Amino acid sequence: MEDAAHVLSRPSWRITKAIFKTRMELFYWCLLCLLLPLTSRTQKLPTRDEELFQMQIRDKTFFHDSSVIPDGAEISSYLFRDTPRRYFFMVEEDNTPLSVIVTPCDAPLEWKLSLQELPEEPSADGSGDPEPLDQQKQQMTDVEGTELFSYKGNDVEYFLSSSSPSGLYQLELLSTEKDTHFKVYATTTPESDQPYPDLPYDPRVDVTSIGRTTVTLAWKPSPTASMLKQPIEYCVVINKEHNFKSLCAVETKMSGDDAFMVAPKPGLDFSLFDFAHFGFPADNLGKDHSFLAKPSPKVGRHVYWRPKVDIQKICIGNKNIFTVSDLKPNTQYYFDVFMVNTNTNMSTAYVGAFARTKEEAKQKTVELKDGRVTDVFVKRKGKKFLRFAPVSSHQKVTFFIHSCLDAIQVQVRRDRKLLLSHNVQGIRQFQLRGKPKGKYLIRLKGSKKGTSMVKILATTRPSKHAFPSLPEDTRIKVFDKLRTCSSVTVAWLGTQERRKFCIYRKEVGGNYSEDQKRRDRNQCLGPDTRKKSEKVLCKYFHSQNLQKAVTTETIRDLQPGKSYLLDVYAIGQGGHSVKYQSKLVKTRKVC
Numbered sequence: 001m002e003d004a005a006h007v008l009s010r011p012s013w014r015i016t017k018a019i020f021k022t023r024m025e026l027f028y029w030c031l032l033c034l035l036l037p038l039t040s041r042t043q044k045l046p047t048r049d050e051e052l053f054q055m056q057i058r059d060k061t062f063f064h065d066s067s068v069i070p071d072g073a074e075i076s077s078y079l080f081r082d083t084p085r086r087y088f089f090m091v092e093e094d095n096t097p098l099s100v101i102v103t104p105c106d107a108p109l110e111w112k113l114s115l116q117e118l119p120e121e122p123s124a125d126g127s128g129d130p131e132p133l134d135q136q137k138q139q140m141t142d143v144e145g146t147e148l149f150s151y152k153g154n155d156v157e158y159f160l161s162s163s164s165p166s167g168l169y170q171l172e173l174l175s176t177e178k179d180t181h182f183k184v185y186a187t188t189t190p191e192s193d194q195p196y197p198d199l200p201y202d203p204r205v206d207v208t209s210i211g212r213t214t215v216t217l218a219w220k221p222s223p224t225a226s227m228l229k230q231p232i233e234y235c236v237v238i239n240k241e242h243n244f245k246s247l248c249a250v251e252t253k254m255s256g257d258d259a260f261m262v263a264p265k266p267g268l269d270f271s272l273f274d275f276a277h278f279g280f281p282a283d284n285l286g287k288d289h290s291f292l293a294k295p296s297p298k299v300g301r302h303v304y305w306r307p308k309v310d311i312q313k314i315c316i317g318n319k320n321i322f323t324v325s326d327l328k329p330n331t332q333y334y335f336d337v338f339m340v341n342t343n344t345n346m347s348t349a350y351v352g353a354f355a356r357t358k359e360e361a362k363q364k365t366v367e368l369k370d371g372r373v374t375d376v377f378v379k380r381k382g383k384k385f386l387r388f389a390p391v392s393s394h395q396k397v398t399f400f401i402h403s404c405l406d407a408i409q410v411q412v413r414r415d416r417k418l419l420l421s422h423n424v425q426g427i428r429q430f431q432l433r434g435k436p437k438g439k440y441l442i443r444l445k446g447s448k449k450g451t452s453m454v455k456i457l458a459t460t461r462p463s464k465h466a467f468p469s470l471p472e473d474t475r476i477k478v479f480d481k482l483r484t485c486s487s488v489t490v491a492w493l494g495t496q497e498r499r500k501f502c503i504y505r506k507e508v509g510g511n512y513s514e515d516q517k518r519r520d521r522n523q524c525l526g527p528d529t530r531k532k533s534e535k536v537l538c539k540y541f542h543s544q545n546l547q548k549a550v551t552t553e554t555i556r557d558l559q560p561g562k563s564y565l566l567d568v569y570a571i572g573q574g575g576h577s578v579k580y581q582s583k584l585v586k587t588r589k590v591c
Contacts, residue, residue, distance in 0.1 A: 072195075399429070
């Protein structure tokens with residue numbers, strides 16, 4: 001009799017299920033009603049970065065500050081380190097499909113899904129009326145529930161069940177590394193929703209070609225675009241650190257949202273909207289929210305600021321091949337491809353790839369012959385390497401360097417030791433102490449203006465060098481009073497050594513371009529580049545007294561009112577010539 005009475009005193013299984021369902025519905029709707037006023041207005045959150053946690057509403061993706069997960073919508077939220085958060089959602093009928101997807105956006109997450117159960121006993125007063133909301137929530141929080149799934153890591157992980165019982169489901173998330181963002185999507189109609197684009201059978205990103213500054217990527221197209229006719233856009237992400245497993249992880253890094261102001265962390269019973277825990281007076285709330293502005297990195301020890309990583313994101317439409325350019329040679333890069341449903345703004349990641357770009361082409365080293373002039377062209381900002389290895393033993397090595405246009409940088413090393421480093425414009429001579437079996441490496445670095453032309457001579461017998469010596473002043477002087485309609489008289493300085501000098505003239509018109517001027521300034525272009533008709537004369541002269549080492553010459557048979565470019569060349573023993581500074585002169589129009 002006692003057993004029968006005990007059985008009769010317990011509600012039947014169906015009554016228990018009905019009471020359970022009623023309580024869950026009441027809890028769900030009461031909780032939603034309490035939270036709606038909070039989410040219906042722009043709510044300032046207790047944040048270390050206002051932009052990071054402010055409410056964002058776009059399509060079905062929005063910042064979520066309640067404990068209720070909507071069915072069929074992706075929510076974005078955040079976790080403080082070592083502070084778990086719980087979310088609830090209702091399954092109203094048995095045998096309902098259920099899908100829950102959790103996307104970590106920065107740090108690894110620990111999360112578990114459980115089915116909550118209420119005690120079978122009715123309320124204490126025996127009335128059968130539901131308990132107050134706070135008491136119900138406390139009951140459901142205290143009850144352990146049945147764990148359905150758990151995961152720890154930074155992968156996009158999901159729980160999928162084709163037939164789930166009705167009840168209240170709890171999702172608990174925890175970050176043990178740092179404050180972080182995450183996204184959650186839950187639906188009871190996973191087959192019809194399909195908000196995330198589907199991956200192809202081969203989800204890998206393939207590297208099809210690698211260059212010094214380029215990498216070409218290819219991937220299989222998503223069946224979502226071809227079969228479901230949904231709008232798909234592919235986004236390529238490039239960085240030097242690692243591959244990303246979700247687009248929100250990329251966006252978190254790019255926006256710098258992982259930089260927070262250090263603040264007290266809320267406890268389990270801490271209200272997220274209680275600003276007093278952050279030291280802000282309650283009477284100021286609603287009046288001035290300027291304290292929520294993004295913190296300055298200069299605040300001091302209470303703030304840490306992490307610099308943004310170097311990430312590039314390029315969205316390319318529906319193409320499934322892309323060449324990444326402007327990369328650095330011999331550098332490893334990581335490549336990720338994300339397909340985005342442009343209707344829902346929800347994305348799926350391909351399996352990323354990585355590749356190292358090729359090295360710069362090794363510079364060809366030019367061998368210098370003892371006593372022979374070598375012409376070298378150096379690109380703008382470029383470099384050229386030359387090597388000089390004297391055959392016989394030597395006491396001294398002399399380098400004659402003639403920079404024909406702009407200044408270049410010259411470095412000479414022997415056995416990897418730097419012997420000299422100079423900027424050279426015009427002609428310079430460097431003499432170094434020799435070393436048995438010494439090998440010299442010369443580096444020429446071009447200017448920022450344009451391609452440089454250099455003549456270089458290395459020799460162990462400097463007395464027989466081919467470079468002519470020049471006076472300090474290499475200008476050509478025009479005597480204005482002696483200028484007529486058909487002639488001009490000029491003068492230039494010589495040296496103590498007997499030297500051959502040749503003078504040339506060239507008529508130039510009004511269309512004398514900058515390129516022509518630059519070419520004519522090239523001191524290394526010798527008489528062999530000039531027309532025979534431009535030659536005026538050649539002569540020898542010198543003087544032991546440098547004050548008297550001056551020569552003059554009158555250039556005749558010119559046209560009235562015309563402009564002429566005058567050039568003087570000093571010719572060395574080996575035939576190498578050096579040009580004086582060009583002079584532009586105009587004859588008189590009326591005489």
